[in-house]
Amino acid sequence: MTKSLQERAIxxxxxxxxxxxxxANSGHPGLPMGAAxxxxxxxxxxxxxxxxxxxxxxxxxxxxxxxxGSALLYxxxxxxxxxxxxxxxxxxxxxxxxxxxxxxxxxxxxxEVTTGPLGMGFANGVGFAIAESHLAARFNQxxxxxxxxxxxxxxxxxxxxxxIASEAASLAGTLKLGKLIYLYDDNHISIDGSTDLAFTEDxxxxxxxxxxxxxxxxxxxxVEVIDAAIKMAKADSRPSIIMCRTIIxxxxxxxxxxxxxxxxxxxxxxxxxxxxxxxxxxxERFAIGSDVLEHYREAISxxxxxxxxxxxxxxxxxxxxxxxxxxxxxxxxxKLPENWADSLPVFEADSKxxxxxxxxxxxxxxxxxxxxELIGGSADLAPSNKTxxxxxxxxxxxxxxxxxxxxxxxxxxxxxxxxxxxxxGGIIPYGGTFLVFSDFMRGALRVAxxxxxxxxxxxxxxxxxxxxxxxxHQPIEHFAALRAIPDMTLIRPADANETAQAWKSAxxxxxxxxxLILTRQNLPTLAQExxxxxxxxxxxxxxxxxxxxxxxxxxxxxxxxxxxxxxxxENVIARVVSVPSLEIFEKEEQAxxxxxxxxxxxxxxxxxxxxxxxxxxYVGSQGGVLSIEKYGASAxxxxxxxxxxxxxxxxxxxxxxILK
Numbered sequence: 245m246t247k248s249l250q251e252r253a254i255x256x257x258x259x260x261x262x263x264x265x266x267x268a269n270s271g272h273p274g275l276p277m278g279a280a281x282x283x284x285x286x287x288x289x290x291x292x293x294x295x296x297x298x299x300x301x302x303x304x305x306x307x308x309x310x311x312x313g314s315a316l317l318y319x320x321x322x323x324x325x326x327x328x329x330x331x332x333x334x335x336x337x338x339x340x341x342x343x344x345x346x347x348x349x350x351x352x353x354x355x356e357v358t359t360g361p362l363g364m365g366f367a368n369g370v371g372f373a374i375a376e377s378h379l380a381a382r383f384n385q386x387x388x389x390x391x392x393x394x395x396x397x398x399x400x401x402x403x404x405x406x407x408i409a410s411e412a413a414s415l416a417g418t419l420k421l422g423k424l425i426y427l428y429d430d431n432h433i434s435i436d437g438s439t440d441l442a443f444t445e446d447x448x449x450x451x452x453x454x455x456x457x458x459x460x461x462x463x464x465x466x467v468e469v470i471d472a473a474i475k476m477a478k479a480d481s482r483p484s485i486i487m488c489r490t491i492i493x494x495x496x497x498x499x500x501x502x503x504x505x506x507x508x509x510x511x512x513x514x515x516x517x518x519x520x521x522x523x524x525x526x527x528e529r530f531a532i533g534s535d536v537l538e539h540y541r542e543a544i545s546x547x548x549x550x551x552x553x554x555x556x557x558x559x560x561x562x563x564x565x566x567x568x569x570x571x572x573x574x575x576x577x578x579k580l581p582e583n584w585a586d587s588l589p590v591f592e593a594d595s596k597x598x599x600x601x602x603x604x605x606x607x608x609x610x611x612x613x614x615x616x617e618l619i620g621g622s623a624d625l626a627p628s629n630k631t632x633x634x635x636x637x638x639x640x641x642x643x644x645x646x647x648x649x650x651x652x653x654x655x656x657x658x659x660x661x662x663x664x665x666x667x668x669g670g671i672i673p674y675g676g677t678f679l680v681f682s683d684f685m686r687g688a689l690r691v692a693x694x695x696x697x698x699x700x701x702x703x704x705x706x707x708x709x710x711x712x713x714x715x716x717h718q719p720i721e722h723f724a725a726l727r728a729i730p731d732m733t734l735i736r737p738a739d740a741n742e743t744a745q746a747w748k749s750a751x752x753x754x755x756x757x758x759x760l761i762l763t764r765q766n767l768p769t770l771a772q773e774x775x776x777x778x779x780x781x782x783x784x785x786x787x788x789x790x791x792x793x794x795x796x797x798x799x800x801x802x803x804x805x806x807x808x809x810x811x812x813x814e815n816v817i818a819r820v821v822s823v824p825s826l827e828i829f830e831k832e833e834q835a836x837x838x839x840x841x842x843x844x845x846x847x848x849x850x851x852x853x854x855x856x857x858x859x860x861x862y863v864g865s866q867g868g869v870l871s872i873e874k875y876g877a878s879a880x881x882x883x884x885x886x887x888x889x890x891x892x893x894x895x896x897x898x899x900x901x902i903l904k
Contacts, residue, residue, distance in 0.1 A: 250467060253536045254284045255522050256323070258495060261315035262518070263529045264336035264343070266509045271337060271345070274492040274505040275313030277518075278464070279398055279429045282488055285470040286396050286427065287320050288540070294547025295325035298354045301576055301669075302554050303547075304393045305356050305372050309365030310400035310429065311346040312507065317355070318343045323532070323540035326354040330530060349667060349695040357667055358695040361687050363406030366426070367657045369397045370412045371664020371673075373421040373483070374639070374649075378619065379670050381644035383572050388561045390554070390572065394478065397426045399485075401439050404428070404447060408687070411657030416483045417455030418652075420641035424483035425474060430464070431492040437503045448487060457482040464490030495522045575617050575670040578754055585748055587614045590772055591740035597768040600798070601704040603740035604762050605630030607747045612636065612647070615751070619665075620674035621649030622702065623658050628764075629676035629704045655681050659688025659701075666692075666699040672751060676702035678710075679719040679761060682726065692757040693731040700750045701759040706736065707853035708888060709765040709799060714878030723797075724857040726759055727826060735825045736761040737776060738783075738801035739769045742824050745776035749828065763799050765881055770802060779829025780821055780840055784808070787817035792899055793841060795821040795862060796851040800890070804851050807895035814896075816903065819845070826858065849899050853890060868902045870895060 257280040265271030286306065293303045308317045315336060322328040328342060335341040342352050346360030356372075359365035372395045380391040403409050416424055428447070432439050448458045457480040459473045470488060477484035493505030496518040510518060516526035525531060562569030574581070589610045591603065612618055612633045619639070622629040632648055639646035651658040658675045665673040682689065682703055692699045708718045726734050733756055735746040743762070750758035775781035783801065786808055794804040801822045808818035821840055823829065829837065841848070841862060848867035850859040856871035863869055870889060877884055885891060889898075 249535060249539060251523075252533060253288075253539055254280045255495075255524055256532055256536050257284060257316060257319050258522070259519060259524055260319040260322070260333060260530060260532070262510055262515055264315045264318070264333045266512065266515050267334055267529070268337040269509055271315055271509065272312040272507045273315070273510055274431075274433070274507070275310055275400065275429060276316035276319070277496065277500075277505070278431050278490040278492045278494045279313065279316065280494070281465045281467055282398060282427045282429065282470055282490070283316055283320060285467050285474065287324060287543070289471050290394070290474050291396065292393060292547075292550055293543065294551045295321075295354070295544055296547065297551060298326060300547075300551050300554070302391060302393050305369070305395045307356055307359065307365040307369045307372075307395070307397040308347060309359055309369070309397050309403045310362065311359030311365065313398075314343070314345065314347050317347055318352070321352070321354040323537065324543040325541050328353060330532075334530060349697070357664065358691050361691060362400070362402040363408035363412075364660050364687065364691060365397060366399050366403045366409040367412035367660030367688075368664035368667070369395045369424060369426070370416045370421065370657070371661040372668050373416065373424045374419070374661065375665045375668035375671055376423055377421065377644045378639060383568055385568070386561070386564055388557050390558060390561060394423050394425055398429055399426050400429045401431070401434055401443060405443055408656040408660060411654035412661060413451065413454045413456065415652060415654060415657060415661070418641070419639070420455070420481060421483045422481045425477045426483075426485045427470070428485055428487045429490050430487050431490045433492045433501070433503050433506065435503055435506055451485050455482060457484040459484070459486045461486060461488040464488035465494065497521050571616070572670070578669065580751070581614060584611065584614045587611050588744045588748060590744070591769045593771055594769040597766050598740055599764055599766050600737050600740065600743045600762040601628075601630045601764060603743040604702065604747065604760065605632070606740075607744050609634050611747070615672070617671045618674075618751070619647040619649065619671050620662070620676070620700070621651055622676035623651050623655045623681070624653045625677055626650075628678070629702055631674065631676040631702055651675065655684035656688060659685035659692070662699050663688055663692050663697045666697045672698070672700070674700035674702055676704065678705040678717060679703035679722050680705070680717055682722060682759075686725075689726070689732065689757070689759075690729055693729045696731065696756050698754045699757045701757070702762065703759055704762045705764045706761045706798060707763065708872065708876040708884045709763055709853070709881045710876075711881035711884065712878055715875040718876030719854065720872050720875055721855050723761070723852065723854040727858055731756055733758045733825060733827045734761060735759070735776070735828070736798040737824050738796075738798055738822050739767050741769060741772060741774045742776040742822070745774055746824060749777055749825075761798060765799065767799050768802050770805065774822075776822070776824045777828070778832055778836065779825040779827065780823040782840055783820045783822045785819050786812045790817045790819040790845055792816065792847040792849060792903060793819045793821055793845050794849050794851070794899070795823050797823045798852075800851040800853060803890060803892065804895060806892045807899065810892055810896050811899060816899070818899075847902055849895075849902060851890070851895060866902065868898055870898055
């Protein structure tokens with residue numbers, strides 16, 4: 245290895261990225277050119293990975309938290325031998341390309357998580373580190389460390405400015421997640437200009453206060469110093485951040501060190517000048533020297549040996565401990581234990597019933613033993629969310645095998661951390677808070693849906709039924725807001741048995757994210773047999789040839805059932821439809837959907853304690869919706885129900901109106 249080859253290898257990263265951005269006439273050359281030496285050091289000297297098997301379990305994870313620098317990651321993936329061709333680099337940011345503007349999990353081989361919303365990747369990495377340490381504590385034994393790797397990330401000024409990073413860093417320090425090694429691209433530039441405009445805090449002191457190991461590298465192009473810093477980070481038991489002083493757009497003679505190079509192509513003349521400045525051929529585009537490519541492709545042979553050695557150790561482990569070995573293989577394959585659902589409880593019909601949050605807690609504890617990969621917690625609300633698994637320890641720096649998580653009052657970070665845990669594999673994580681606070685974690689929810697992460701969300705206190713806590717804690721627009729996220733599955737069960745089925749659907753949904761919406765107030769247990777798995781089903785017909793269809797989700801189902809009984813006394817025949825999940829229902833066959841909502845029954849009425857948005861599709865022009873189009877109030881729940889019209893008498897009156 246010569247200094248000349250190393251410099252050319254780093255410059256190849258810079259200019260492959262800049263060439264791709266110039267060809268697309270779109271992108272962010274500043275980060276790839278400034279952070280290339282950091283990325284090179286991680287990928288050639290430390291990252292344990294196998295480009296021909298991007299899903300090898302014991303690989304190190306690399307997260308480009310500043311996802312706008314995606315061209316750097318794609319260049320690394322191509323050079324080291326992942327299934328990313330030079331043509332893919334030339335097709336950067338184009339329709340159907342494997343190289344979209346920001347990294348997308350599940351779309352590009354080698355991309356570990358979707359990044360771009362700043363701070364998200366930072367927190368995802370914390371989730372990776374939690375999963376690594378938890379599974380290591382569960383499975384490493386007899387001297388065999390089957391799970392033993394690091395999580396690297398390049399993080400930016402923008403990442404550290406976002407509150408989600410502060411939340412995640414605080415938790416990571418508390419948990420002493422020593423496998424985290426983050427390199428901070430400390431270039432002092434943001435889109436608006438110098439970071440002195442809005443970001444003057446002592447970042448080193450901040451991370452020290454979180455309990456992180458902090459180092460400074462004054463020259464972010466010095467590979468040897470960066471290498472030494474990473475080695476020191478590996479030797480420390482704390483999470484590490486290495487603050488590397490870099491120059492954004494390094495090498496660009498007229499733009500380096502300025503905000504103008506952050507998010508715009510260099511331009512043909514400046515790109516040529518940058519290449520000339522760093523000793524590359526200004527006339528060439530997408531140039532890769534054969535010795536440079538050979539150098540990067542050494543990752544394939546190294547990775548093959550690493551994976552082969554690991555497979556041998558796995559085989560030995562299985563021989564010595566077949567039960568644990570098979571469990572690890574099952575988990576990492578994403579397969580559920582056979583007959584795990586047999587432990588789902590069935591609740592007796594009961595007019596008093598229970599809150600669906602309480603039913604959820606009972607379900608979790610009933611299935612925990614037969615589903616050992618189920619782990620989770622809440623944002624400092626476990627007693628309220630009912631997310632605690634009885635008989636199991638809390639995850640902490642001292643008890644890494646613990647299955648209960650104290651995320652603290654950190655909803656946004658919790659969302660992204662759970663996403664990281666879900667993507668890692670081998671565990672089924674959930675995170676809980678009040679429904680109204682899903683607003684705090686919407687960014688993480690959206691990325692989970694976009695990326696089809698199998699994360700599970702437990703949102704309780706789902707309506708004005710919260711009562712005296714008042715409008716700040718009473719969700720109104722939140723059902724519609726979550727339903728508006730494409731590929732988000734929302735399930736709002738009507739009683740305890742629908743809650744059990746909701747958990748079954750969520751756990752079996754390994755290709756998407758699920759939000760469970762649960763009540764604080766008690767609900768009657770309506771029937772032992774439900775069909776919540778279909779998203780909507782006929783709970784009861786009060787006779788043949790119904791005059792009207794009443795539909796509702798959650799707590800309002802028992803209300804419309806009581807109203808239908810009242811209407812029956814007036815010789816009005818109602819069909820009562822429970823609709824726990826519009827998203828699941830809409831995936832059913834048309835024949836089934838029409839059997840629930842026959843086109844000829846045009847008189848329809850929906851009831852939900854939230855805005856009406858979304859229900860008009862089902863009630864049609866001759867129907868109606870009892871909804872809430874304003875904020876809640878502070879009072880006992882029953883009083884608010886009365887004032888807002890969620891009474892049997894009002895439902896009956898409203899149905900009479902549409903039947904006229």
